[in-house]
Amino acid sequence: MFVNRLLTSLVFKNIHSSVMCASKTCPTSLEQLSECYNVFKTVISTPQLQFLHSLFKNANYELRIAGGAVRDILNGKLPQDVDFATTATPKQMIELLNKHEERVRLIISESGIAHGTIIARIDNTQQYEVTTLRIDKKTDGRRAEVEFIKDWELDALRRDLTINSMFLDMNGNLYDYFNGVNHLKSGIIRFVGNASDRIKEDYLRILRYFRFFARYGSENHDDETLTAIRDGIRGLEFISGERLWIETKKILQHKRSIDVIPIMVDVGTLRYMGFDKDKSYDLTEFFKVHSNLYLKSSEFEPVTLFSSLLGNEDEAMNVIKRLRFSKVEKFCSLFILRHRKQSVNLRSIKTEIAISGKSEFKNLKKYALELFKYIGDYDSVEDLSNWQLPAFPVRGTSVLERISKKKLVTKVILELKTLWAKSDFSMTEDELLAEIETIVKSIPQE
Numbered sequence: 269m270f271v272n273r274l275l276t277s278l279v280f281k282n283i284h285s286s287v288m289c290a291s292k293t294c295p296t297s298l299e300q301l302s303e304c305y306n307v308f309k310t311v312i313s314t315p316q317l318q319f320l321h322s323l324f325k326n327a328n329y330e331l332r333i334a335g336g337a338v339r340d341i342l343n344g345k346l347p348q349d350v351d352f353a354t355t356a357t358p359k360q361m362i363e364l365l366n367k368h369e370e371r372v373r374l375i376i377s378e379s380g381i382a383h384g385t386i387i388a389r390i391d392n393t394q395q396y397e398v399t400t401l402r403i404d405k406k407t408d409g410r411r412a413e414v415e416f417i418k419d420w421e422l423d424a425l426r427r428d429l430t431i432n433s434m435f436l437d438m439n440g441n442l443y444d445y446f447n448g449v450n451h452l453k454s455g456i457i458r459f460v461g462n463a464s465d466r467i468k469e470d471y472l473r474i475l476r477y478f479r480f481f482a483r484y485g486s487e488n489h490d491d492e493t494l495t496a497i498r499d500g501i502r503g504l505e506f507i508s509g510e511r512l513w514i515e516t517k518k519i520l521q522h523k524r525s526i527d528v529i530p531i532m533v534d535v536g537t538l539r540y541m542g543f544d545k546d547k548s549y550d551l552t553e554f555f556k557v558h559s560n561l562y563l564k565s566s567e568f569e570p571v572t573l574f575s576s577l578l579g580n581e582d583e584a585m586n587v588i589k590r591l592r593f594s595k596v597e598k599f600c601s602l603f604i605l606r607h608r609k610q611s612v613n614l615r616s617i618k619t620e621i622a623i624s625g626k627s628e629f630k631n632l633k634k635y636a637l638e639l640f641k642y643i644g645d646y647d648s649v650e651d652l653s654n655w656q657l658p659a660f661p662v663r664g665t666s667v668l669e670r671i672s673k674k675k676l677v678t679k680v681i682l683e684l685k686t687l688w689a690k691s692d693f694s695m696t697e698d699e700l701l702a703e704i705e706t707i708v709k710s711i712p713q714e
Contacts, residue, residue: 295441296449303344308440311341311350316394319371320352321438327364329356331398332420332435332443339431339484342442342452352398353435355418361386361398383414402426407469410506421445428466428473429480430458455486463496471503475515478532482522489531497535504540512541513591517570525573526558542590544583553577560644571597572638575604596631603635604642612639614648619689622657623682629657660685661697670704676711683707 298305311333312318324331331354337347356364358381365372365388375387375395384400401423404412417423424433424445431452435443442449446460457480459466459473467473474497481489504512519525519532530551532538539545557576561568571593578584584605588598607617617639621632633652640648662684667677684700684707 295437295443298341298436298440298442304341305440307341307344307346308436310346311337312438314394316390317350317396319390320388320396320398323364323368324354324356325438327356327360329354329360329364330420330437332437334399334435335432338434338436338442339452341436342434342449350396352396353401353420353423354398355401356398357400357416358384358386361388361400383412384416404469410470410472410508412469425460426469427460428470428476430456430460431480431484433460452484455484456490457481457485457493458490459493459496463493464499467496467500467503471500472507472511472515474500474504474537475512475519478528478537479515479519479522482519482524482528485524487527494531494535501536501540504537507540509541509590509592513593516541516574516591520570520573523562526555529554529577538577542583542587543577544579544586547579547583549577551577557642561641563644564646566641566646566649568641569597569600569638571601572604572642575601575608575642578605581605596634599631600635600638603632604639607639608642612643612645614640614645614651615690615692617648617652618655618693619686622660622689622693623685626657658693660688661695662688662700663697666697666701667704670701671708673708676708679711680704680707683710 298308312321321331331352333341333350334353335351337350340347354361358376362374362376365374365386371391373389373392375389380386384402385397387395387397389395400416401418401420402414402416403422404426405415406413420435420443424435424443427433430446430448432448433444433446434448437443450456451458457477459477477493477497519528522528533549533551538547538549554573554576557573561573575584578587578601581602584601588601593601617636621629621636624632633655637649637652640646640652662681664677664681667680667684668674671677671680684703687703688695688700
């Protein structure tokens with residue numbers, strides 16, 4: 269960790285000393301910065317990316333790396349995805365790439381075309397998202413009507429944060445119009461231009477701000493930015509639950525969510541996620557669970573940490589509905605809420621899983637693992653991770669032979685499974701069958 273931070277510090281020190289201006293005519297070359305440049309050369313060295321670049325270059329269209337890939341390269345990291353911006357319009361891109369169907373498969377949508385975006389999958393191995401330079405002509409806080417342009421600085425101006433508004437051309441020249449390099453180095457997360465204007469263009473940018481702060485930010489938030497967020501917070505009401513949840517999950521996946529969530533609560537974001545709008549939040553449970561989850565640096569589902577913010581099942585159902593949880597996320601959260609205040613132990617959980625049967629085994633095991641991470645019981649996490657449900661030793665026909673009232677079979681089998689699980693799955697078929705008479709007598713007669 270220290271080595272990575274030192275490397276990043278050295279990289280940024282060199283970049284900062286060489287960035288004398290940020291304009292269309294004065295880019296900064298990465299070639300003098302060995303750490304960044306080596307990563308950059310690795311990124312552009314693939315045959316697929318070289319092929320894509322050659323097509324645009326030969327057609328006299330500019331193509332530059334944009335967004336997150338630029339940030340990663342500046343941090344000395346290989347990006348997972350490489351997205352591009354270009355001077356070519358969607359129509360021009362489609363015409364260009366369709367001439368090379370033997371290597372290029374286009375993935376396009378009506379919405380993507382309207383916003384200037386196509387996806388080019390090359391050699392059926394690598395795919396790249398390419399978006400035309402644009403400005404937002406009209407916005408309603410959720411969607412934008414765009415106009416395609418050829419001005420790189422104007423395109424950068426309509427982006428959300430300064431650290432997201434940089435470009436790299438294929439020669440390794442960095443175009444930084446709004447001091448993004450220095451902000452990235454210093455942990456400053458700032459909107460491009462006027463924060464209120466950027467937020468009004470898309471209210472989801474409020475959550476994006478917090479996500480990038482959790483990942484790159486320093487200890488302090490800019491007062492002007494927080495004021496703009498407070499002023500625009502009601503706009504989250506008009507953002508779809510799916511989009512809110514996607515951004516929130518990304519925030520929770522960063523360790524510094526422990527610093528960001530309290531600020532999000534303070535400015536009122538949770539009121540627009542289905543939580544009680546008059547709720548007074550006690551974050552004690554959140555801090556405790558955050559500590560438990562990061563205790564072993566284990567992987568966990570974002571919904572596990574998020575569940576610590578939920579007070580009860582009624583509130584949970586409102587939030588689940590608003591944020592459109594997946595089925596697995598919904599039942600995982602409810603499982604945690606139902607068990608977190610109980611005296612949970614591994615045997616009781618295994619019993620519950622065993623009673624539910626093989627069809628529910630995979631999901632219930634997943635929920636139980638998240639529960640044990642939630643409460644910080646990593647011995648149980650390790651045990652349960654390696655545990656497989658043994659085969660229930662009693663055959664249904666054997667039970668039927670011993671019961672006169674066939675309608676009691678299901679109840680009897682359930683009780684037998686409970687006994688079997690509580691014996692740590694050690695009871696044999698004969699031992700279990702011997703319990704049937706006692707079980708039948710204990711069932712209330714109708």
